[in-house]
Amino acid sequence: MRYYNKDDAADREWASRVYHSALEVVNRVCRRSAKPVPVDTLYDYFRSAHPELCNDAIVDPNLPHQPKWKHLLRSAVERLKRDGVIRRVSGGWIAAD
Numbered sequence: 001m002r003y004y005n006k007d008d009a010a011d012r013e014w015a016s017r018v019y020h021s022a023l024e025v026v027n028r029v030c031r032r033s034a035k036p037v038p039v040d041t042l043y044d045y046f047r048s049a050h051p052e053l054c055n056d057a058i059v060d061p062n063l064p065h066q067p068k069w070k071h072l073l074r075s076a077v078e079r080l081k082r083d084g085v086i087r088r089v090s091g092g093w094i095a096a097d
Helices: 009-032 037-050 068-082
Strands: 057-061 063-067 086-089 092-095
Touching: 009 037, 009 068, 009 086, 009 092, 037 068, 037 092, 057 068, 063 068, 068 086
Parallel strands: none
Antiparallel strands: 057 063, 086 092
């Protein structure tokens, strides 16, 4: 295990790839699903689509109990919610339209 370092260029590049890939995966999964998608299921879809980005050994210094890529995926979910692309309902996330 090691902490994500925002001052490290390689860590920032990896985090950017995770975040932007998560935006795409979450949007796609929510649009294709007929029922709400829980965040744990979004993690599974993301890991299937981008196993090379799911480094469980890199953790956030503020959230050391969980891999940084999961935090970045949740940030992508929040961004899509804020932009009106998805919305929270009982049981998970769905496309907003």
